[in-house]
Amino acid sequence: MQTDDVIDQIDGPWIAQETLRLVEVPSVTLQEQQVCRLYEQQLRDLGLEVQVREVTPGRTNLYACLGGTGGGPTLMLNGHLDTIPNQNQQPVRRDGDLLYGRGTTDMKGGMAAILGAVRGLQRAGVRLRGDLLLTAVVGHEEPEAKKDGPLAMIDDLNQGRITCDRIVIVEGPDALWVMSMxxxxxxxxxxxxxxxxxxxxxxxxxxxxxxxxxxxxxxxxxxxxxxxxxxxxxxxxxxxxxxxxxxxxxxxxxxxxxxxxxxxxxxxxxxxxxxxxxxxxxxxxxxxxxxxxxxxxxxxxxEPFETPPDDPLVEAVAHAHRRVTSSEAEVVGKRIVGDANLYVHGSGIPTIYYGPSNETAHADIENVSIRRLESAARVYALSAMEYCGFE
The missing domain is CATH 3.30.70.360 (Alpha-Beta Plaits)
Known part of the structure; x- marks a missing residue:
């Protein structure tokens, strides 16, 4: 089965390597220029077309597309490249299954996982029917940025410069986070x-x-x-x-x-x-x-958002989670708000979160599990196959 091939082709050590490359580049909000250039290169290394959208001089949103053959809906995998300040100057390192450093879990690990998902689809020879967009925004974390990256992407969606039918933000727990107050x-x-x-x-x-x-x-x-x-x-x-x-x-x-x-x-x-x-x-x-x-x-x-449990995207991610983990995905909602609140009300596009993990987000010692990065990448790839369709 092609799903088995995709699972086999998604490589945790490769995702770990790309995560550490990103984490080694400091990218506190409003200082994302260097990490934007690196992530653009990582996307291009996969053979993807990349649209560079300048938000402020040197600070860019990145929109990449794995083009489909036609006839299927378009899925966006989205996340941010900026981090909070690294007050404790924790060193970037690997220790067994864990990667350490500011941004490992929030959320450069997730951004590397979607690279791993695309790489796995390519290596397995899967041809999606719908397009798969990978988008990276700046200006998420610190209030000084006023959410300029997410708002710029909403403007691009509303103006038709990019289009999609559903959005998965690759942040948060490895669960179906479908609503926020x-x-x-x-x-x-x-x-x-x-x-x-x-x-x-x-x-x-x-x-x-x-x-x-x-x-x-x-x-x-x-x-x-x-x-x-x-x-x-x-x-x-x-x-x-x-x-x-x-x-x-x-x-x-x-x-x-x-x-x-x-x-x-x-x-x-x-x-x-x-x-x-x-x-x-x-x-x-x-x-x-x-x-x-x-x-x-x-x-x-x-404003609050809620994506219903019978939405095709929710079902696709739930099926992928079950296939990858042999367990049912927890369906969660939270009082905290994030970019999904903006995307749903700014563009009208149904959105959910599904991440590798968020237990150490903003913690003094931030880390992420390589095993969970690999699992998340597999879920993203299989979700795209079900939602977009494939040949």
Missing amino acids: GSMVFTITLESERGGTHTQYVAFRDNPLRFLGDALSRIDALQRELDQGLVHPLAGPERIDLGIVQAGDYFNRIPTTCTLTGTRRWAPGRQAETVLAELQSLIDPIARDGGLRARVSMEHQR
Whole structure:
């Protein structure tokens, strides 16, 4: 069977070698120029046509295509080439089955695994009907980049410069990650019209800090309601969390402005503006009671996404996982957000995640298993065969 040939032709040591080549090149967000050039060469070494899309000078998205014979849908395998900073300067090395270094699991290992998948298809003589796209983006990790690489790719999809029917992001656990909640960073601002003045001239019942406490109590009550409300079967209850409280400038002056900043995560089926309006409704009664001005602002947001379990891509990856691992793929959802949220809502293309692993992503000591890289590459190749069709 051709699937057996493909499995046999996917070579863990080769994938490990290509992973280490990538990891040896530092590529902190906004400093990806050198790794982009290396990955472009790795793609060309496989005989693939590569489209170089400049995002900012020297920083490029890369779009490569393993062309099909025609008559099948197009699948994209996607990931990012940038990493978080390597604060501990951990050395790049191999130790038995593990590869160490910043980016091994997040996510240069996955980017090497898709190279291994294409190489295995080629060496087994498989001719896909649909096209298989391999795309690499910059600007994923650090906020300073403002997701410029993923957003540039969305623009290219919408303008027809590249096309596909489904996307697999080769990041995360070796599971079918098919949904993520929406997420926003919000700030609640309470402002006093009387301005700052000595605390002895204002009763505590009129101090804006008391109403800040009321806001905290209402947020606590909201979380308890969410815990008892509609619970998503994959991601659990919605969440509201706080990380920053700011108020006051001196110990015996009432504050003019009090702020709460946090995150709100919500399930598919609602939009950010609706969730923001609910927060405003939560705070407005407190402001009226205290004679305060209340404003709820949204710093940035990602809408939720969910790809149904009977989607052809989900089924193809599930079948491939079963064939490669002799086990059923876990179907998961998460509260965290990522590029799939952007791709689904920006381009309308159904998207899922399936990665080699993510246990040590952003960890002080980051590593990835060669065995799991090889397994993931096999899953990517067999998924492409089922989804795109082959001859």
